[in-house]
Amino acid sequence: MSSRPAPVEEPEDPLDEPFLLGRTVLVVGASGGIGEGITRALLELGATVVAAGRSEARLNRLADYTDGIGPGVLHPHAVDLSDPDSAAVRTRLADRHGKFDGAVLTIGNWGPPEPTPLLDVSDAVWDAMIADNLTSHFRALRVVTPLLPVDGALVHLTGLSAEIAFPGAALVGATNAAKKSLLRTLTAELDGAGPRIYELVIGRIRTRPRAALGVDSPAWLSGADLGRHAAELIAHRGPWTAEPLQYLLDRASGVLTALPQ
Ligand SMILES: NC(=O)c1ccc[n+]([C@@H]2O[C@H](COP(=O)([O-])OP(=O)(O)OC[C@H]3O[C@@H](n4cnc5c(N)ncnc54)[C@H](OP(=O)(O)O)[C@@H]3O)[C@@H](O)[C@H]2O)c1
Incomplete structure:
Protein backbone atom coordinates (compact mmCIF):
# COMPACT_ATOMS: atom_id res chain seq x y z
CA MET A 1 0.00 0.00 0.00
CA SER A 2 1.12 3.50 -0.69
CA SER A 3 1.38 6.37 1.73
CA ARG A 4 -1.09 9.00 0.55
CA PRO A 5 -1.46 12.04 2.76
CA ALA A 6 -4.77 13.85 2.52
CA PRO A 7 -6.47 16.17 4.90
CA VAL A 8 -9.26 14.83 7.09
CA GLU A 9 -12.08 16.83 5.58
CA GLU A 10 -14.15 18.83 8.02
CA PRO A 11 -17.53 19.56 6.43
CA GLU A 12 -18.15 23.31 6.52
CA ASP A 13 -21.53 22.62 8.09
CA PRO A 14 -22.21 18.96 8.84
CA LEU A 15 -25.89 19.78 9.35
CA ASP A 16 -26.13 20.56 5.62
CA GLU A 17 -25.74 16.91 4.77
CA PRO A 18 -26.77 14.49 7.52
CA PHE A 19 -25.80 11.48 5.44
CA LEU A 20 -26.22 9.03 8.32
CA LEU A 21 -29.96 9.67 8.68
CA GLY A 22 -31.70 6.31 8.94
CA ARG A 23 -28.54 4.50 10.01
CA THR A 24 -27.83 3.10 13.48
CA VAL A 25 -24.27 3.14 14.80
CA LEU A 26 -23.06 1.47 18.00
CA VAL A 27 -20.28 3.37 19.78
CA VAL A 28 -18.50 1.19 22.34
CA GLY A 29 -16.70 3.49 24.77
CA ALA A 30 -19.00 6.43 23.95
CA SER A 31 -18.52 7.70 27.51
CA GLY A 32 -14.77 8.22 26.98
CA GLY A 33 -12.99 11.37 25.81
CA ILE A 34 -12.63 10.17 22.23
CA GLY A 35 -15.99 8.39 22.35
CA GLU A 36 -17.97 11.49 23.27
CA GLY A 37 -16.43 13.43 20.35
CA ILE A 38 -17.22 10.58 17.97
CA THR A 39 -20.77 10.39 19.31
CA ARG A 40 -21.30 14.10 18.84
CA ASN A 60 -25.71 10.49 31.82
CA ARG A 61 -22.83 12.97 31.46
CA LEU A 62 -22.61 12.03 27.76
CA ALA A 63 -26.34 12.68 27.35
CA ASP A 64 -25.87 16.14 28.95
CA TYR A 65 -22.87 16.88 26.71
CA THR A 66 -24.77 15.95 23.53
CA ASP A 67 -28.09 17.46 24.59
CA PRO A 84 -17.31 -12.98 29.05
CA ASP A 85 -20.85 -13.98 28.01
CA SER A 86 -20.64 -12.31 24.59
CA ALA A 87 -23.70 -14.12 23.23
CA ALA A 88 -25.92 -12.73 26.02
CA VAL A 89 -24.59 -9.17 25.49
CA ARG A 90 -25.16 -9.48 21.73
CA THR A 91 -28.75 -10.64 22.30
CA ARG A 92 -29.41 -7.72 24.69
CA LEU A 93 -28.15 -5.20 22.13
CA ALA A 94 -30.09 -6.74 19.24
CA ASP A 95 -33.30 -7.07 21.27
CA ARG A 96 -33.23 -3.45 22.37
CA HIS A 97 -31.92 -1.71 19.23
CA GLY A 98 -32.58 -4.03 16.27
CA LYS A 99 -30.25 -3.79 13.35
CA PHE A 100 -26.94 -1.89 13.32
CA ASP A 101 -25.29 -0.41 10.26
CA GLY A 102 -21.93 0.33 11.82
CA ALA A 103 -19.92 0.26 15.01
CA VAL A 104 -17.00 2.21 16.43
CA LEU A 105 -14.87 0.66 19.21
CA THR A 106 -12.96 3.20 21.31
CA ILE A 107 -12.29 1.58 24.67
CA GLY A 108 -9.22 1.25 26.83
CA ASN A 109 -7.34 2.20 29.93
CA TRP A 110 -4.43 4.61 30.01
CA GLY A 111 -2.82 2.71 32.89
CA PRO A 112 -1.06 4.21 35.91
CA PRO A 113 -0.41 7.95 35.43
CA GLU A 114 3.23 7.71 36.49
CA PRO A 115 5.64 6.35 33.84
CA THR A 116 6.89 2.87 34.82
CA PRO A 117 9.89 1.17 33.18
CA LEU A 118 8.94 -2.22 31.73
CA LEU A 119 10.92 -4.27 34.23
CA ASP A 120 9.18 -2.50 37.13
CA VAL A 121 5.63 -3.21 35.91
CA SER A 122 3.84 -5.20 38.63
CA ASP A 123 1.91 -8.37 37.82
CA ALA A 124 -1.28 -6.63 38.98
CA VAL A 125 -0.80 -3.76 36.50
CA TRP A 126 0.14 -6.25 33.76
CA ASP A 127 -3.05 -8.27 34.34
CA ALA A 128 -5.27 -5.15 34.52
CA SER A 136 -11.96 -6.31 26.42
CA HIS A 137 -11.33 -5.59 22.72
CA PHE A 138 -11.39 -9.29 21.85
CA ARG A 139 -14.73 -9.72 23.61
CA ALA A 140 -16.17 -6.51 22.16
CA LEU A 141 -15.23 -7.71 18.66
CA ARG A 142 -16.87 -11.06 19.46
CA SER A 161 2.40 3.18 20.16
CA ALA A 162 1.53 -0.09 18.35
CA GLU A 163 4.40 0.80 16.02
CA ILE A 164 7.07 2.40 18.20
CA ALA A 165 8.91 1.98 21.47
CA PHE A 166 6.85 3.52 24.26
CA PRO A 167 9.14 4.04 27.26
CA GLY A 168 7.31 4.23 30.58
CA ALA A 169 4.05 2.81 29.18
CA ALA A 170 5.06 -0.57 27.76
CA LEU A 171 1.66 -2.17 28.26
CA VAL A 172 -0.14 0.59 26.33
CA GLY A 173 2.22 -0.03 23.39
CA ALA A 174 2.14 -3.82 23.66
CA THR A 175 -1.66 -4.02 23.79
CA ASN A 176 -1.98 -1.53 20.91
CA ALA A 177 0.32 -3.75 18.81
CA ALA A 178 -1.69 -6.83 19.78
CA LYS A 179 -5.01 -5.09 18.97
CA LYS A 180 -3.69 -4.10 15.55
CA SER A 181 -2.74 -7.73 14.98
CA LEU A 182 -6.23 -8.94 16.01
CA LEU A 183 -7.93 -6.52 13.62
CA ARG A 184 -5.68 -7.42 10.69
CA THR A 185 -6.38 -11.10 11.27
CA LEU A 186 -10.13 -10.47 11.56
CA THR A 187 -10.06 -8.57 8.26
CA ALA A 188 -8.24 -11.46 6.56
CA GLU A 189 -10.49 -14.12 8.09
CA LEU A 190 -13.73 -12.37 7.10
CA ASP A 191 -12.35 -11.61 3.63
CA GLY A 192 -15.55 -9.92 2.47
CA ALA A 193 -17.90 -12.40 4.19
CA GLY A 194 -18.57 -10.01 7.08
CA PRO A 195 -18.71 -6.25 7.62
CA ARG A 196 -15.95 -4.03 6.29
CA ILE A 197 -13.30 -3.77 9.02
CA TYR A 198 -11.22 -0.62 9.56
CA GLU A 199 -8.28 -0.37 11.92
CA LEU A 200 -7.45 3.30 12.56
CA VAL A 201 -4.02 3.80 14.12
CA ILE A 202 -4.28 7.17 15.82
CA GLY A 203 -1.82 9.73 17.13
CA ARG A 204 -2.56 11.99 20.06
CA ILE A 205 -6.17 13.11 20.03
CA ARG A 206 -7.79 16.26 21.42
CA THR A 207 -10.36 15.31 24.05
CA ARG A 208 -12.04 17.25 26.86
CA PRO A 209 -10.61 15.06 29.68
CA ARG A 210 -7.06 15.31 28.30
CA ALA A 211 -7.39 19.06 27.71
CA ALA A 212 -8.52 19.43 31.33
CA LEU A 213 -5.16 17.86 32.31
CA GLY A 214 -3.34 20.38 30.09
CA VAL A 215 -2.62 17.80 27.36
CA ASP A 216 -3.82 19.46 24.17
CA SER A 217 -2.66 20.86 20.83
CA PRO A 218 -4.47 22.41 17.86
CA ALA A 219 -2.19 20.30 15.63
CA TRP A 220 -3.94 17.11 16.79
CA LEU A 221 -7.13 15.63 15.42
CA SER A 222 -10.14 15.67 17.72
CA GLY A 223 -12.61 12.96 18.69
CA ALA A 224 -15.14 14.69 16.42
CA ASP A 225 -12.66 14.53 13.50
CA LEU A 226 -12.37 10.78 14.07
CA GLY A 227 -16.18 10.56 14.24
CA ARG A 228 -16.59 12.31 10.89
CA HIS A 229 -14.01 10.01 9.34
CA ALA A 230 -15.68 6.90 10.83
CA ALA A 231 -19.04 8.19 9.52
CA GLU A 232 -17.68 8.30 5.97
CA LEU A 233 -16.36 4.76 6.28
CA ILE A 234 -19.66 3.47 7.68
CA ALA A 235 -21.64 5.24 4.94
CA HIS A 236 -19.22 3.84 2.34
CA ARG A 237 -18.33 7.35 1.14
CA GLY A 238 -15.10 9.07 0.29
CA PRO A 239 -11.65 7.90 -0.80
CA TRP A 240 -10.74 5.59 2.10
CA THR A 241 -13.37 2.85 2.13
CA ALA A 242 -11.14 0.25 0.46
CA GLU A 243 -8.32 0.72 3.00
CA PRO A 244 -8.64 -1.57 6.04
CA LEU A 245 -5.57 -0.11 7.78
CA GLN A 246 -5.29 3.67 8.13
CA TYR A 247 -3.07 6.02 10.10
CA LEU A 248 -4.57 9.26 11.43
CA LEU A 249 -1.61 10.80 13.18
CA ASP A 250 -2.30 14.54 13.23
CA ARG A 251 -4.09 17.28 11.34
CA ALA A 252 -1.16 18.00 8.99
CA SER A 253 -0.59 14.43 7.80
CA GLY A 254 -4.27 13.59 7.28
CA VAL A 255 -5.02 9.96 6.39
CA LEU A 256 -2.14 7.61 5.51
CA THR A 257 -2.22 3.95 4.55
CA ALA A 258 1.37 3.35 5.68
CA LEU A 259 3.71 5.08 8.11
CA PRO A 260 6.12 7.59 6.56
CA GLN A 261 9.63 6.04 6.27
N1 LIG B 1 -6.87 10.29 23.60
C1 LIG B 1 -5.75 10.02 22.92
O1 LIG B 1 -4.93 10.91 22.63
C2 LIG B 1 -5.44 8.61 22.47
C3 LIG B 1 -4.41 8.39 21.54
C4 LIG B 1 -4.12 7.09 21.15
C5 LIG B 1 -4.84 6.03 21.68
N2 LIG B 1 -5.83 6.27 22.59
C6 LIG B 1 -6.55 5.14 23.13
O2 LIG B 1 -7.93 5.23 22.80
C7 LIG B 1 -8.71 4.68 23.87
C8 LIG B 1 -9.74 5.71 24.32
O3 LIG B 1 -9.04 6.87 24.73
P1 LIG B 1 -9.75 8.02 25.54
O4 LIG B 1 -8.81 9.15 25.64
O5 LIG B 1 -11.11 8.23 25.00
O6 LIG B 1 -9.87 7.31 26.99
P2 LIG B 1 -10.92 7.54 28.16
O7 LIG B 1 -11.45 8.92 28.13
O8 LIG B 1 -10.28 7.03 29.40
O9 LIG B 1 -12.14 6.56 27.78
C9 LIG B 1 -11.97 5.18 27.87
C10 LIG B 1 -13.25 4.48 27.46
O10 LIG B 1 -13.00 3.07 27.46
C11 LIG B 1 -14.01 2.40 28.20
N3 LIG B 1 -13.38 1.23 28.85
C12 LIG B 1 -12.22 1.20 29.56
N4 LIG B 1 -11.97 -0.06 29.94
C13 LIG B 1 -12.98 -0.82 29.45
C14 LIG B 1 -13.29 -2.22 29.53
N5 LIG B 1 -12.51 -3.10 30.19
N6 LIG B 1 -14.41 -2.67 28.92
C15 LIG B 1 -15.22 -1.81 28.26
N7 LIG B 1 -14.98 -0.47 28.17
C16 LIG B 1 -13.88 0.00 28.76
C17 LIG B 1 -14.53 3.44 29.18
O11 LIG B 1 -15.88 3.14 29.40
P3 LIG B 1 -16.62 3.08 30.83
O12 LIG B 1 -17.43 4.33 30.92
O13 LIG B 1 -17.43 1.85 30.65
O14 LIG B 1 -15.54 2.98 31.88
C18 LIG B 1 -14.39 4.73 28.39
O15 LIG B 1 -15.54 4.95 27.61
C19 LIG B 1 -7.72 4.31 24.99
O16 LIG B 1 -7.41 2.95 24.85
C20 LIG B 1 -6.49 5.11 24.66
O17 LIG B 1 -5.30 4.49 25.12
C21 LIG B 1 -6.16 7.52 22.97
Missing part, protein backbone atom coordinates in the same frame (compact mmCIF):
# COMPACT_ATOMS: atom_id res chain seq x y z
CA ALA A 41 -20.12 14.00 15.21
CA LEU A 42 -22.30 10.98 14.41
CA LEU A 43 -25.35 12.74 15.88
CA GLU A 44 -24.61 15.84 13.78
CA LEU A 45 -24.50 13.60 10.71
CA GLY A 46 -27.93 12.16 11.50
CA ALA A 47 -27.12 8.74 12.98
CA THR A 48 -29.12 6.97 15.63
CA VAL A 49 -26.27 6.40 18.08
CA VAL A 50 -26.39 3.54 20.56
CA ALA A 51 -23.88 4.76 23.13
CA ALA A 52 -22.50 1.81 25.09
CA GLY A 53 -20.54 2.19 28.30
CA ARG A 54 -20.34 0.41 31.63
CA SER A 55 -21.19 3.37 33.83
CA GLU A 56 -24.71 4.78 34.00
CA ALA A 57 -23.29 8.01 35.53
CA ARG A 58 -20.80 8.51 32.67
CA LEU A 59 -23.53 7.86 30.11
CA GLY A 68 -29.58 19.37 21.64
CA ILE A 69 -27.11 17.91 19.13
CA GLY A 70 -28.89 16.45 16.11
CA PRO A 71 -30.52 15.56 13.81
CA GLY A 72 -29.42 12.13 15.07
CA VAL A 73 -30.81 10.53 18.21
CA LEU A 74 -28.85 9.22 21.21
CA HIS A 75 -29.74 5.92 22.88
CA PRO A 76 -27.44 5.41 25.91
CA HIS A 77 -27.13 1.75 26.92
CA ALA A 78 -25.29 0.73 30.09
CA VAL A 79 -23.71 -2.57 29.12
CA ASP A 80 -20.28 -4.17 29.50
CA LEU A 81 -19.05 -5.51 26.16
CA SER A 82 -16.08 -7.04 27.96
CA ASP A 83 -18.46 -9.40 29.79
CA MET A 129 -3.84 -3.68 31.32
CA ILE A 130 -4.23 -6.96 29.39
CA ALA A 131 -7.82 -7.23 30.67
CA ASP A 132 -8.82 -3.62 29.87
CA ASN A 133 -6.83 -3.10 26.68
CA LEU A 134 -6.78 -6.50 25.01
CA THR A 135 -9.28 -9.02 26.43
CA VAL A 143 -20.09 -9.27 20.45
CA VAL A 144 -20.21 -6.68 17.70
CA THR A 145 -18.94 -8.29 14.48
CA PRO A 146 -21.87 -10.73 14.07
CA LEU A 147 -24.33 -7.86 14.69
CA LEU A 148 -23.19 -6.05 11.56
CA PRO A 149 -24.38 -6.75 8.01
CA VAL A 150 -21.98 -7.45 5.12
CA ASP A 151 -22.54 -3.90 3.84
CA GLY A 152 -21.91 -2.50 7.33
CA ALA A 153 -18.61 -1.35 8.84
CA LEU A 154 -16.71 -1.85 12.05
CA VAL A 155 -14.21 0.88 12.93
CA HIS A 156 -11.66 0.09 15.66
CA LEU A 157 -9.11 2.49 17.17
CA THR A 158 -5.55 1.64 18.15
CA GLY A 159 -2.78 4.01 19.27
CA LEU A 160 0.41 4.76 17.33
